[in-house]
Amino acid sequence: MPKAVATEFFAEPTLDVAPRLIGMVIEANGVSGRIVEVEAYTNDAASHAFRRTARSAIMFDTYGHVYVYFIYGTNYCLNFTTECHHVGAVLIRAVEPLSGISLMQERRGLENVRLLCNGPGKLCKAFGIDLAFTGSAVGDEIRLYHGRAKAIATGPRIGITKAMDLPWRFWEEGNLFVSRKR
DNA sequence: TACTGGATTCACT
DNA sequence: GTGAATCCAGTAA
Numbered sequence: 001m002p003k004a005v006a007t008e009f010f011a012e013p014t015l016d017v018a019p020r021l022i023g024m025v026i027e028a029n030g031v032s033g034r035i036v037e038v039e040a041y042t043n044d045a046a047s048h049a050f051r052r053t054a055r056s057a058i059m060f061d062t063y064g065h066v067y068v069y070f071i072y073g074t075n076y077c078l079n080f081t082t083e084c085h086h087v088g089a090v091l092i093r094a095v096e097p098l099s100g101i102s103l104m105q106e107r108r109g110l111e112n113v114r115l116l117c118n119g120p121g122k123l124c125k126a127f128g129i130d131l132a133f134t135g136s137a138v139g140d141e142i143r144l145y146h147g148r149a150k151a152i153a154t155g156p157r158i159g160i161t162k163a164m165d166l167p168w169r170f171w172e173e174g175n176l177f178v179s180r181k182r
Numbered sequence: 183t184a185c186t187g188g189a190t191t192c193a194c195t
Numbered sequence: 196g197t198g199a200a201t202c203c204a205g206t207a208a
Contacts, residue, residue, distance in 0.1 A: 073201025
């Protein structure tokens, strides 16, 4: 049996938690997948963590909880809150489908497995995740397990926002490269 | 109360 | 490569 991730895992600094999420297995609503791309959000003007509001308060008050927000009128984005006594969250940007693929295909209306979860909005749709999941503890409705196999779908990728510099910086396979926001 | 913009996606050219 | 879709949260008045 895979080992479930403890809530205390998320109490660490966001920038430490984010890379360790790569390769872990997320399970919800009868489907599962391996995390291959994440983005860390700390107290940064480009993120919801910059200003405390009713929506973002969960990032200030909790760690190891689910934060889902709705974007562009069409998509949901899945975050896990981090850091004890400090604001932070990690956005799950892409996963590699592992089980329940037919269910994902049905939810997405798409056959190509590589395209099922290769984006934050896409994976939420494939996993059936929406705003109702916000506030639940990781391990409750959405479960997270330590994975072993190396991610292969899009390649492991970690992003960290830093609004005062360039919007996004990505590290891939040990090499730094920069991706400007559109 | 009304207005504005967004951590995206997808169809179309 | 470009632009529309679409609706919620935040902000201003």
